[in-house]
Amino acid sequence: MTRREQLGRAVLLVLVLGVIAALVVVDRRRGADLPEGIDAGATPTPSVTIETPLPSADGTAKPGRPEKPRAGATEEIPTPPPGIEAIACRKLQESVDVRVVSFNTHRSFGGIATVAQEIRALDPDIVLLQEIDRFHGRTGGIDQVAYFAEALGMEGAFSPNVVQGNGQYGTAILSRFEIIDSGRFPLPNSAGGEPRGLQWAGLEVGGQEVRVYNTHLQNKLVGLREAQARHVAGILAGEEQPTILGGDMNATANTPTLGPLLAQLVDAWPVAGSGPEGTGPNGSRIDFVMASPTLEPRGAQAMRSSVSDHARVVVDYVVPASTDCPTRKRRA
Missing domain, CATH: 3.60.10.10 (Endonuclease/exonuclease/phosphatase)
Structure with missing residues (x-):
């Protein structure tokens, strides 16, 4: 492969990577305008089953039980620190x-x-x-x-x-x-x-x-x-x-x-x-x-x-x- 061919392939690779990066940016911007929890894709994505390797008795990995995403799973609301109710109550109790x-x-x-x-x-x-x-x-x-x-x-x-x-x-x-x-x-x-x-x-x-x-x-x-x-x-x-x-x-x-x-x-x-x-x-x-x-x-x-x-x-x-x-x- 000549030096000119190597240079041409490098330029082509840079162009391809630039196009991919631009598409990613556009896709993220579209997703930011949607309500939280709504996928930015136009079509629903299929359910995916993930195989998690489990260690065997001899230390080698073997296929484990499939893990399926939990339906309706949401972020857990953090538990208020202990005593916060008493602190709020005392605040309201000021003269x-x-x-x-x-x-x-x-x-x-x-x-x-x-x-x-x-x-x-x-x-x-x-x-x-x-x-x-x-x-x-x-x-x-x-x-x-x-x-x-x-x-x-x-x-x-x-x-x-x-x-x-x-x-x-x-x-x-x-x-x-x-x-x-x-x-x-x-x-x-x-x-x-x-x-x-x-x-x-x-x-x-x-x-x-x-x-x-x-x-x-x-x-x-x-x-x-x-x-x-x-x-x-x-x-x-x-x-x-x-x-x-x-x-x-x-x-x-x-x-x-x-x-x-x-x-x-x-x-x-x-x-x-x-x-x-x-x-x-x-x-x-x-x-x-x-x-x-x-x-x-x-x-x-x-x-x-x-x-x-x-x-x-x-x-x-x-x-x-x-x-x-x-x-x-x-x-x-």
Whole structure:
């Protein structure tokens, strides 16, 4: 074979290897576009039986039993390391700092954008609103709950107490935490009284459910207001979750109205309040935030509003870690 023939064969071999390599690359790219587990070939491949040589007694190999591929064989999912569940549980059990605001908005007559700004300035995690309109003609037919939820980047729940045509009037709960569930308990009423309710929402806070309540008690009929407060206390008596109650109580702390509630919950103001305490139109403290004894208040203030006749009540709590792994108990 001449040198020219050897060179020609070498060039031909290089070309053939290049074509084979290109085909392999194209085939792999086609396979990458297919779902995992699907063969890139256009036609199904036949089942293959593999003979595995087994050593004989004299050390030589001999044909062994055929091994067939297992049908439906998939990758085994790795077993989680021991104790990972406990680690995740402890992570969820960390205490959480929570800022709660209770605010009677006076139906936002002073300007709903300003009300939203006054709430946003406090950087709250949970907001309890009273005197909220929804689709009511007197406030331009706006869904105030949806407006506040969007403006503040929070979840919202509404509880109507009075329905007039398409218009509704009641309370609202806004939350940065997930609202697991929500509802309303009607409160006692009598002649001359306005329908009132106790709104509630279950919130996912630090891996446990915290139950938040919001209310606006009767303002004119003292006996009815006291009956409503007793009814609220009866509902809270069966509560097993960490609990926060806020709202416009239309009564001061040293009255029979607040007695049944303060027998169960801790008023944040005597523990952590600072500055002027007046919240109502006449300067008395009638707006409250109170909670289960296990929730520690770290600070409380009454911040006057430029658009409402009520002050904004701001309370910082530490919600302690749960003693058990998280479970959700929802009220039916």
